[in-house]
Amino acid sequence: xxxxxxxxxxxxxxxxxxxxxxxxxxxxxxxxxxxxxxxxxxxxxxxxxxxxxxxxxxxxxxxxxxxxxxxxxxxxxxxxxxxxxxxxxxxxxxxxxxxxxxxxxxxxxxxxxxxxxxxxxxxxxxxxxxxxxxxxxxxxxxxxxxxxxxxxxxxxxxxxxxxxxxxxxxxxxxxxxxxxxxxxxxxxxxxxx
DNA sequence: CACGCGATTTGG
DNA sequence: CAAATCGCGTGT
Numbered sequence: 778x779x780x781x782x783x784x785x786x787x788x789x790x791x792x793x794x795x796x797x798x799x800x801x802x803x804x805x806x807x808x809x810x811x812x813x814x815x816x817x818x819x820x821x822x823x824x825x826x827x828x829x830x831x832x833x834x835x836x837x838x839x840x841x842x843x844x845x846x847x848x849x850x851x852x853x854x855x856x857x858x859x860x861x862x863x864x865x866x867x868x869x870x871x872x873x874x875x876x877x878x879x880x881x882x883x884x885x886x887x888x889x890x891x892x893x894x895x896x897x898x899x900x901x902x903x904x905x906x907x908x909x910x911x912x913x914x915x916x917x918x919x920x921x922x923x924x925x926x927x928x929x930x931x932x933x934x935x936x937x938x939x940x941x942x943x944x945x946x947x948x949x950x951x952x953x954x955x956x957x958x959x960x961x962x963x964x965x966x967x968x969x970x
Numbered sequence: 971c972a973c974g975c976g977a978t979t980t981g982g
Numbered sequence: 983c984a985a986a987t988c989g990c991g992t993g994t
Contacts, residue, residue, distance in 0.1 A: 819977070828977070838990060856987030858978050875977060905978050915989095947977050 781929040783847025783922055790820035790865045790872035791960060797863075798940060798964045801930040802879060804911035811884035811891075811911050813901055814932060816964040817877035819945045821862070823870060826958075828951035831871030841919045842871035849927070851908075851918040858905030859914050863922060877904045877946075877961070939965045 781800065786793055795818075803812035821829035830852075831839045841850045842864050850862035850873050866872040879901040881888060888910035889896045901907040908914070917927055942959040949956070 821977075830977080833991070836991065852977090853987095853989060854976055855978055856976090856989075860977060862977085877977085903978070945977070950976080 778930050780923055781931060783845070785929075786846040786863055786865045786922065787867060788846075788865060790822050790874050793863070793865045794818040794820040794874045794960065794962050795940060796934070797874060797876070797929075798962055799935040800932040801882070802876065802907075802911070802927075803883060803930060804913065804927050806912040806926055809884055809887045809912075811888050813879035813882040814964075815876060815878075816880050816966075818962050819875040819877055820960040820962075821873050821875065822960070823866070823872050826951075827955045828945060828948040828958075829871070829873075835871070839871060842873050844868060844919070847922045849917045849920050849922065849924075851913060851915050853915060854905070859908040860904050861908050861911075861913050861917075875904060876907065878902050878963075879907050879910075880964075881910070935964055941965055 797815050797818050800815050801812060802815055803810060823829060824831050826832060831842050835843050838852060841848055845868045846865050848864045850864055851859055854860055861876045862873040864873050881900045888900050891910050891912060892900055901910050922929060941963045943961045944957060944959060945961045
């Protein structure tokens with residue numbers, strides 16, 4: 778199957794965040810294929826969005842968000858967890874989508890091992906957890922989404938009625954108005970995923 | 971160059 | 983409820 782092209786991400790982060798639900802994220806690291814279906818995302822929308830890292834301008838860390846869409850923005854948080862984002866919009870417009878959760882599909886045993894033996898629901902149900910499970914770290918920062926070691930497949934776009942939107946998580950430092958934005962998107966859990 | 975803290979996870 | 987743990991952004 779053909780990977781999602783970089784052009785897919787040349788749209789506003791909110792639209793891309795919604796459109797990424799139901800898509801597949803695959804990692805091929807150390808000869809192991811791991812991944813699953815994206816079931817939770819968040820949009821971070823430029824310098825005016827006080828929850829977005831780019832709200833403090835272009836810095837060494839945020840530089841990739843100012844580049845062309847369709848590249849990974851990976852950073853370290855709390856000194857120990859990585860966060861996987863995909864840059865959207867257009868060059869000079871620093872927007873990105875955070876991948877927050879997957880429904881595990883490929884390489885569950887490997888993901889289990891990378892997660893310290895934890896399995897089941899605990900494999901990829903968090904932005905730090907899924908990076909651990911897929912062996913995603915800063916070496917993917919600024920690489921294109923068509924990279925052979927980390928890429929996306931079209932999957933099956935969900936029925937819009939299955940998409941929930943809520944406020945974003947863990948952004949207490951942002952303005953109240955930005956905290957209230959419904960820019961977190963989830964796929965309503967259903968059987969058979 | 972020193973300081974403070976975070977788009978989280980885990981264990982108590 | 984608090985610790986873990988360090989790169990980055992900010993101000994000196």
